[in-house]
Amino acid sequence: MTVLRKHLFDLPEGVIYLDGNSLGPLPKSVGARLSSMIADEWGAQLIRGWNGAGWMDQPRRVGDRVASLIGASDGTVTMGDTLSIKVYQALDAALKMRPDRRKIVSDSGNFPTDLYMAGGLIRSLDKGHRLETPKPEDVIAAIDEDTAVVMLTQVDYRTGRLHDMAAISKLARDKGAVMIWDLAHSAGALPVDLAGSGCEFAVGCTYKYLNGGPGAPAFIYVRPDLAADVDPGLAGWLGHEAPFAFDIDYRPAPGVARMRVGTPPVMQMTALEEALGVWDGLDMQDVRAASIALQEVFIRQVEAKVPDLTLASPRDPATRGSQVSFAHPEGYAAMQALIARGVIGDFRAPDIMRFGFTPLFIDEDDVLAAADHVAAVFTDRLWDNPEFQKRAAVT
Amino acid sequence: MTVLRKHLFDLPEGVIYLDGNSLGPLPKSVGARLSSMIADEWGAQLIRGWNGAGWMDQPRRVGDRVASLIGASDGTVTMGDTLSIKVYQALDAALKMRPDRRKIVSDSGNFPTDLYMAGGLIRSLDKGHRLETPKPEDVIAAIDEDTAVVMLTQVDYRTGRLHDMAAISKLARDKGAVMIWDLAHSAGALPVDLAGSGCEFAVGCTYKYLNGGPGAPAFIYVRPDLAADVDPGLAGWLGHEAPFAFDIDYRPAPGVARMRVGTPPVMQMTALEEALGVWDGLDMQDVRAASIALQEVFIRQVEAKVPDLTLASPRDPATRGSQVSFAHPEGYAAMQALIARGVIGDFRAPDIMRFGFTPLFIDEDDVLAAADHVAAVFTDRLWDNPEFQKRAAVT
Numbered sequence: 001m002t003v004l005r006k007h008l009f010d011l012p013e014g015v016i017y018l019d020g021n022s023l024g025p026l027p028k029s030v031g032a033r034l035s036s037m038i039a040d041e042w043g044a045q046l047i048r049g050w051n052g053a054g055w056m057d058q059p060r061r062v063g064d065r066v067a068s069l070i071g072a073s074d075g076t077v078t079m080g081d082t083l084s085i086k087v088y089q090a091l092d093a094a095l096k097m098r099p100d101r102r103k104i105v106s107d108s109g110n111f112p113t114d115l116y117m118a119g120g121l122i123r124s125l126d127k128g129h130r131l132e133t134p135k136p137e138d139v140i141a142a143i144d145e146d147t148a149v150v151m152l153t154q155v156d157y158r159t160g161r162l163h164d165m166a167a168i169s170k171l172a173r174d175k176g177a178v179m180i181w182d183l184a185h186s187a188g189a190l191p192v193d194l195a196g197s198g199c200e201f202a203v204g205c206t207y208k209y210l211n212g213g214p215g216a217p218a219f220i221y222v223r224p225d226l227a228a229d230v231d232p233g234l235a236g237w238l239g240h241e242a243p244f245a246f247d248i249d250y251r252p253a254p255g256v257a258r259m260r261v262g263t264p265p266v267m268q269m270t271a272l273e274e275a276l277g278v279w280d281g282l283d284m285q286d287v288r289a290a291s292i293a294l295q296e297v298f299i300r301q302v303e304a305k306v307p308d309l310t311l312a313s314p315r316d317p318a319t320r321g322s323q324v325s326f327a328h329p330e331g332y333a334a335m336q337a338l339i340a341r342g343v344i345g346d347f348r349a350p351d352i353m354r355f356g357f358t359p360l361f362i363d364e365d366d367v368l369a370a371a372d373h374v375a376a377v378f379t380d381r382l383w384d385n386p387e388f389q390k391r392a393a394v395t
Numbered sequence: 396m397t398v399l400r401k402h403l404f405d406l407p408e409g410v411i412y413l414d415g416n417s418l419g420p421l422p423k424s425v426g427a428r429l430s431s432m433i434a435d436e437w438g439a440q441l442i443r444g445w446n447g448a449g450w451m452d453q454p455r456r457v458g459d460r461v462a463s464l465i466g467a468s469d470g471t472v473t474m475g476d477t478l479s480i481k482v483y484q485a486l487d488a489a490l491k492m493r494p495d496r497r498k499i500v501s502d503s504g505n506f507p508t509d510l511y512m513a514g515g516l517i518r519s520l521d522k523g524h525r526l527e528t529p530k531p532e533d534v535i536a537a538i539d540e541d542t543a544v545v546m547l548t549q550v551d552y553r554t555g556r557l558h559d560m561a562a563i564s565k566l567a568r569d570k571g572a573v574m575i576w577d578l579a580h581s582a583g584a585l586p587v588d589l590a591g592s593g594c595e596f597a598v599g600c601t602y603k604y605l606n607g608g609p610g611a612p613a614f615i616y617v618r619p620d621l622a623a624d625v626d627p628g629l630a631g632w633l634g635h636e637a638p639f640a641f642d643i644d645y646r647p648a649p650g651v652a653r654m655r656v657g658t659p660p661v662m663q664m665t666a667l668e669e670a671l672g673v674w675d676g677l678d679m680q681d682v683r684a685a686s687i688a689l690q691e692v693f694i695r696q697v698e699a700k701v702p703d704l705t706l707a708s709p710r711d712p713a714t715r716g717s718q719v720s721f722a723h724p725e726g727y728a729a730m731q732a733l734i735a736r737g738v739i740g741d742f743r744a745p746d747i748m749r750f751g752f753t754p755l756f757i758d759e760d761d762v763l764a765a766a767d768h769v770a771a772v773f774t775d776r777l778w779d780n781p782e783f784q785k786r787a788a789v790t
Contacts, residue, residue, distance in 0.1 A: 010438045019442045026438040043405045043421040047414045082657025084631035092519055113632035116645040120630030124487055213437055215660035235515030236479035237508035250511040262477025265610035267662045
């Protein structure tokens with residue numbers, strides 16, 4: 001079944017957008033929905049909007065929508081804050097669940113903010129925790145009986161390399177470690193069987209494949225049988241059992257709602273809620289199949305046309321997320337030239353040209369055209385031209 | 396000089412809005428600005444908006460606008476997250492600055508989330524810190540040589556009682572404690588001399604008097620001479636010295652920018668930036684004078700017309716923020732009846748009817764009319780009527 005729904009997105013003329021893995025494009029209906037939220041809810045209902053317009057319940061409502069895309073049940077996901085904050089929340093709670101262990105296993109391919117947040121928490125706790133960041137392929141060997149937490153991003157942001165969620169979750173469980181998955185590059189990109197993995201926590205963002213817009217709220221999942229025992233470090237009033245009792249003492253809300261912190265960003269939440277409509281009726285298995293088909297065409301075309309480029313993603317699509325990365329020493333300049341031609345991907349230091357495949361709004365014609373532009377860029381080799389170098393230094 | 400700028404706000408017909416201290420009303424220009432942000436920035440620029448539309452720099456730019464309203468210098472305030480998160484950040488950093496002390500002094504009038512966040516941090520650190528919450532009038536006596544941090548909200552959310560920022564900050568300094576001010580009910584409500592107070596940290600929200608909309612981002616101030624020594628516990632990538640280097644190791648950004656955490660909520664930030672335009676050319680001294688004048692009229696009128704109501708705010712306007720609270724055993728029902736008449740204030744348990752005075756969009760005619768409605772409500776005494784009780788139980 002085709003998953004192409006280009007007509008639901010506002011895509012600029014002349015652009016082939018292969019960066020939906022960084023910031024998803026604008027779903028057409030979001031602008032009108034946000035205008036009505038502003039005028040008819042904030043403007044007209046004022047403070048009454050919290051109940052009257054359903055703002056207070058939105059993090060749960062939107063959480064259920066996200067849950068359905070990542071293999072989780074209703075009532076196990078809540079929305080808010082940023083992915084960095086949600087990583088911190090999960091890790092803080094996880095460390096409390098394993099008070100006698102000191103090792104956190106992540107990997108060197110994790111997105112830096114996950115590692116920074118872990119480092120910040122370790123410094124604040126000052127109890128001798130240590131963060132290990134082996135290469136992705138060495139993670140399994142690093143998980144042992146001293147491991148408190150395994151914290152991994154399922155899809156490597158640079159290479160697209162896909163961790164085996166079921167196998168690593170099982171290994172962590174066998175070793176007595178708490179498992180936290182970061183689904184930043186998974187949610188909306190590929191089928192995820194979160195409940196089936198048995199992991200304790202998962203977090204993710206919604207501005208990439210879920211098209212929630214710049215700064216869209218993050219999500220957090222807590223395995224439902226554990227939620228009642230989680231002690232939230234970020235104990236905000238909206239995670240209180242009765243926020244409007246204004247008690248001096250904190251009593252966590254039942255379930256994942258205790259992971260709410262402060263006042264939710266209603267505009268971002270409304271934009272996201274509307275944006276999630278593009279997923280109605282889609283099967284993530286179909287999305288995955290379409291993504292792989294596009295990626296395979298792209299790899300084949302680019303490798304045939306530009307032998308200079310080295311595939312930096314796994315060749316086996318079963319171990320790759322929804323992106324394809326190529327390495328080249330002039331990758332930065334090449335990506336600039338490509339963007340100037342209307343093919344938008346992005347660059348990740350030191351030498352990665354990254355292309356995201358989002359089959360809701362990218363089709364095979366786009367991919368073929370993009371590959372032609374890549375070829376043209378490597379024929380032009382503008383980076384050898386002094387004029388281009390001068391311009392690039394300015395911008 | 397008059398500060399009335401009613402024409403800049405979209406206020407619903409027939410409503411007298413005395414709840415701008417909870418959620419500010421919609422400034423007229425916000426809707427169009429947000430529509431253009433969505434279509435012309437997100438829609439047209441896509442990922443390029445981070446630089447092209449200035450999204451990346453927005454937390455600093457908006458922070459400078461907020462700084463100018465709270466007596467702080469450019470470059471000392473940054474925006475993001477929620478007030479709860481910012482309280483946590485400040486407190487975590489402050490405790491690290493006083494590693495040998497264990498006492499945190501707040502008060503029983505502080506907004507609960509501040510106390511909950513402190514409790515959550517104390518539980519996570521598990522180092523024997525304790526939170527004291529004396530009555531507001533007993534705070535000064537509680538600050539001693541064992542006090543690591545004094546953490547207070549300047550204006551009491553229930554009563555409007557105003558702490559003496561200069562005197563308490565000086566006392567904290569003299570005792571060697573770190574001072575954190577929560578300006579939730581101060582920013583945009585009264586003149587604040589934050590730099591002059593010498594306090595180390597301040598935090599606040601922008602959806603009340605600053606009219607940023609539901610879920611508008613919070614702010615944090617760090618005294619500039621200290622910022623380079625602050626160790627951020629919430630060490631997010633956007634507080635990194637070079638976020639796009641994607642280093643494995645965390646190096647905090649110079650100055651207050653290290654208190655940024657994750658991806659900023661661009662829609663909320665844009666709405667706030669636009670909303671702050673209503674303050675252009677206003678002097679906070681004039682705003683304060685106008686607010687006090689309105690409050691005094693309200694107190695005089697209500698006390699004359701409804702002797703049943705007990706003033707729950709300080710009588711001396713110099714020790715009161717920008718709100719007036721009255722206590723009554725039937726306060727909840729009375730506020731419901733008042734809202735049904737179009738006079739929107741709010742209720743805070745157990746018996747507080749709270750009215751916010753926001754002279755940018757409330758004038759003396761509004762206040763006189765509101766007082767008449769209060770009188771009518773207490774003449775009607777609908778809460779004695781079984782029909783009303785039945786309806787109230789349903790809604």
